[in-house]
Amino acid sequence: MWTKIAGIILRNRVAFIIGVLLVTLFMGFQARNVQMSYENADLLPKTDSAYLDYTRFRENFGQEGNVMVFAIQDSNFYELEKINDWIAMGDSIKAQQGVTALMSITHTFNLHKNTNLRKFEVFPIFPKRIQNKAELDSLAFIAENLPFYDGLLINKNKHTYNMMITVSAEVMNSPARVELVRKVLDITRHFTGKHDLKMHYSGMPYIRVINAENIKSEMYMFILLSLLITAVILYLFFRSFRIVGFCVGIIGISVIWAIGFMAILGTKITLLTAMLPPLLIVIGIPNCVYMVNKYHAEYVRHGNKIKALQRMIQKVGNASLLSNLTTAAGFATFVITSSRILVEFGLIAFISITCVFLICLILIPSVFSYLPRPDTKQTKHLYxxxxxxxxxxxxxxxxxxxxxxxxxxxxxxxxxxxxxxRMKTTGYMVDDLKETDPIRQDLAFFESNFDGLMPLEVTIDFLKPNQVFKLSNLEKLDQLNTELSQDPDLSKALSVVEAAKFANQAYYNGKASYYKLPSNMTKNFIMKYVMESTGGMNDMAKSFVDSTMREVRLSFRVKDIGTKKMEAKEDSLYKIIEKIFPPDKHHTSVTGSSVIFFKGNQYLIKNLFSSLALAIVLIASFMAWMFxxxxxxxxxxxxxxxxxxxxxxxxxxxxxxxxxxxxxxxxxxxxxxxxxxxxxxxxxxxxxxxxxxxxxxxxxxxxxxxxxxxxxxxxxxxxxxxxxxxxxxxxxxxxxxxxxxxxxxxxxxxxxxxxxxxxxxxxxxxxxxxxxxxxxxxNEEEDIDTTKLHIEHEEEKLTQ
The missing domain is CATH 1.20.1640.10 (Multidrug efflux transporter AcrB transmembrane domain)
Structure with a gap:
């Protein structure tokens, strides 16, 4: 078989070279369309119950992982010029396209009871600009003594002040997010530079953008480094710039094909797929080494270049085919994981490695047939x-x-x-980042000051409409919030319960002692005030209750505690929830980005073990087929x-x-x-x-x-x-x-x-x-009748 393949390649070398170059031009044109991924990786299959719960949550309440946060720690925060600059910074950020909402201690609102209109009026606490220190102290006292904002926007004990922005879903999942984050960073750095402060950044939009940009820059860096290192090593082996340049050129073509396939199949650049180009360089070079080594060894044996090229294909072709097939199979087994990011990685890797073998098999004998005969310097590596x-x-x-x-x-x-x-299984949301990475350090800062950032959502479905605002149900929700908030890894919840307490406080003219649920007698009045209001608390209440008022959400923030601990925490959460809301009368779920991550990580590990087992079986089968x-x-x-x-x-x-x-x-x-x-x-x-x-x-x-x-x-x-x-x-x-x-x-x-x-x-x-x-x-000792090859006669003419 390989004798025929060798003859076909060498007789049609011009056509093969032109064909490869044309395909490379086409793939290069397609490669321009490859895009970066700005979305969370889908680790869970779409049929998984946790994925279905999360999808249902987003359909009812919208996306929860679209908040970017930044904070400073400053015991002298309430200085007149600094506060005015902080307000201006917030206003400038809020004006950016893609920012749908902004909250900070200076961008808070208070409720005032309008007894004539029987509704709450929403007023911002801070004006656009504060005129004097007395006015600032008065406004700061009001804002800091509203329990609703404590722990959410400020940590009074540690003098930490937080600003949160909500990014629209359209910008969140598009390249426009990069420009938005860049503008936000420019605005905040102007503020911190002026006042000599350190700003801490976090939130899913920020983490995804920074990671995506780092992935892109690292991909280019690794491509250049892998090409440089392999070129240097090849030169040390073969002592020929011609061979080095040719081998690097072949692998460069393979990389172009790989990126072209990514664009054609709609595969975006992720942390995994970004490694493919440098991986192809590293994996593809051994093909060149084995083939060039065999070519040189054969040429030294008998001095006939075309015979050496033909024998190279015959002797190395079968083993190279199987070795590339086994390497490709190692990647292809990721397809069984049902995880989109791994399926895409495995598929593109399988196609690309197969193409590397074909390109080497075609171009090495075809191009070397035109190059001068190897001299003693080039074959010196054999000795x-x-x-x-x-x-x-x-x-x-x-x-x-x-x-x-x-x-x-x-x-x-x-x-x-x-x-x-002694091996342990675990995983963290920022596991891929080093301990010294600013993202990881800032996340630790927010966990220390605001009890974490990772979204965790608890939903309660009462299975009947108009049940949420019953006082007995609000009391149960408050009891649940109280019990769960005692967990050191969880923040207090943001929910309609907090909105009801805020409204009750406003109903009693802002007295802090009335930040609690309304009584049965006042509840109807207060809720009527809330529903008649426009914006503010009314909008917030609607974002935490579905349109039929039968399902409610409690939004927590959880620390990045690792998948092992998160698994145990999920079990304990369900036990507490079902104690207060029995499953025979309610449908409850614990979801959010944090839950999806740890479930996806567990699913991924289990399936990667399966893919490893499958790789061993497949590779063993290939070797059994060969031997x-x-x-x-x-x-x-x-x-x-x-x-x-x-x-x-x-x-x-x-x-x-x-x-x-x-x-x-x-x-x-x-x-x-x-x-x-x-x-x-x-x-x-x-x-x-x-x-x-x-x-x-x-x-x-x-x-x-x-x-x-x-x-x-x-x-x-x-x-x-x-x-x-x-x-x-x-x-x-x-x-x-x-x-x-x-x-x-x-x-x-x-x-x-x-x-x-x-x-x-x-x-x-x-x-x-x-x-x-x-x-x-x-059979290596059997001679080849090269006179049957038309190309041999051409070779003789060229050397005469």
Whole structure:
């Protein structure tokens, strides 16, 4: 089969080159349309009960994660010039397109009872500009003594003052959000710069925008770094700028195709998909290394360039196909997770890696057929004394120290299994951010001063209309709020109960002692006042009660306590809620962005374990299909599973938790590391045929020939994945560090453990089916009749 493929490629090289270039131009044109993602990742499937509860909540009450907050801590806040500047800052922000509401201590309102019109009139407490200190002190006293705002906009004990803006859904989920956040930051920085204060920022709009911009900048940085590092390493190996430029050009084409596919399929750039271009560079370069190595080795053997290119395709093609297929399968298994972000990542990665193989298979022989013959400088890497010395030492260890190898392996596996038992599962909303990241530090500030920021919504459905404002139900809601607010991880609730208390206080002319629920006698009067009012409390009441007045929401803010603790908290919340609102008479739910996140994280981890298991099964099936030996497949899996155990153990000992970003490592690393196993076993099988079934000779010869490429590609992969350790995102950092560790361990296992197992087990695994595979491998010692190739005659003319 590969003989025919080689002939087709070399005879039609011009057409293939033109075809690849035309497709690249088309993909480059499409790549201009790729967009950044400014939305929360859909981690849960749409059929999940938690997702359905959240969807129903948003249909009834709107989006809850659209508030941006910023605050200062200042014991001298109430200075005349500073307060006027704070008011002006708020007014300027409120005027920005996309800001639908703004609240701060200077942008609060008070209720005044109009007995003639029988309604509450809403008046702002602070004017646009305050004239003197006496007026400021009077207004500050009024605002700070309204319990409704305490804990929401101010923390009097810590002198912290908060400003909150609500962003429209249209701007929230569009690129316009970037410009809005930039303008808000410019306005607030002008204020803090003038008064020498530090502003703390948080809220979902802010976090998403900053993260999205960081993702974009890191993607460009990693693309440049991966190209630079791989180019440097390639030059150190081959000592040829021509080869380096050509290999980097091939991978550059692959990246353009990948981004083009993203645009065509409507896949946006997320934290995961942003890693694909640099990942393709790192994963694609080994294809070039194996092919160029084989080309040079063949050319040195007989000096015929076209014959060397043809043999390169015949000898490396099958193993490269399977190695790329296994790598692609490692990513493709993410499709079973039903998580949109992982499905998109897995699909694009599978398509892109497949295209990398096809591009390398077409362009390397086609373009090299036009390039000058390799000189001694370019082929010098075949005789690298250091690498050859390393391989000779490995051969000695494999031949004479196998017992030591097995003892060390057993110790590592036992220590690894114990380390795995120490692994923990957790996840935080800002888990991907380092401890020193300003977003994480500011979130800790808000948790310390305002009991967290992550939205948590409790909804009570009374199953009958006009039930919410019954005094008995308001009292139950107040009891629920009181009990839940005692939780140190939860804020007090914002709900119609607080609105009713505020209205009762206003009904009694603002006396603080009347900030409580109205009595049964006054309730009807007060609620009539509220419903007759326009804006203010009436609008707020409507945003917390559905149109039929049968369902009500209580909005809490929860600290970022991690998925493990959040799971236990959800159970305790339901117990408290159902004690006050029995499930036989009410329908209750606990939802919000915080709940969706921890549910999605749990779902993701469970499904990533499934995808890892599927990757192992698929890759084992591919190897069985190629080698037709079940026992050989089992032996091949050993040097690739043990590195996974070692990495998992390191996570256990180092306290690195199991989360989506760390689980991802195992599927990715397994799909890549098995490539070396496939190349080694393919060469081992060829040597068996050439040495008349001499297992010891075949093991040594296969190790000497593939060992160099295995070391080269592993170095590229180590440095390539190592660049991700420069990321400001913890998940990307973990992917780089843990994958590098896994691939390094896999390289050693494939160079030492795999040959040792082949020698120890010998004929019990190297059976007849392995000798007669489903896909016939070209016999290396058999000469090729190049006279049948028209291209060979052209080559001779060109060199005359």
């Amino acid at each position: 690298n004394p250091f690498i050859n010395e390393v391989i000779d030492k490995l051969v000695f260890i494999v031949m004479n120290r196998r017992n030591i190898i097995y003892y060390i392996t057993i110790v590592l596996v036992i220590a690894g299994i114990y380390g795995i038992t 037709r030996s079940k026992r050989m497949v089992l032996i091949a899996l050993v040097p690739n599973i043990i590195p996974q155990i070692i990495t998992a153990a390191i996570m256990g000992y180092a306290g690195i938790p199991i989360k989506a970003s760390t689980i991802l490592v195992f599927s990715v690393a397994f799909g890549i590391s098995v490539d070396n196993t496939i190349h080694y076993l393919a060469k081992y099988r060829q040597e068996l045929q050439a040495t008349n079934w001499s297992i010891r000779s075949s093991v040594v010869l296969a190790l000497k020939e593939t060992g160099q490429s295995m070391i080269y590609t592993s170095i590229i992969l180590l440095f390539g994945f190592g660049i991700f350790c420069l990321s400001s995102f913890g998940g990307t950092f973990a992917l780089g560090l843990l994958t590098s560790i896994t691939l390094f361990a896999a390289m050693l296992a494939n160079l030492i453990l795999l040959p040792s197992l082949l020698l120890t087990l010998e004929k019990s695994i190297t059976n007849k089916t392995f000798r007669e595979p489903l896909l016939q491998i070209y």
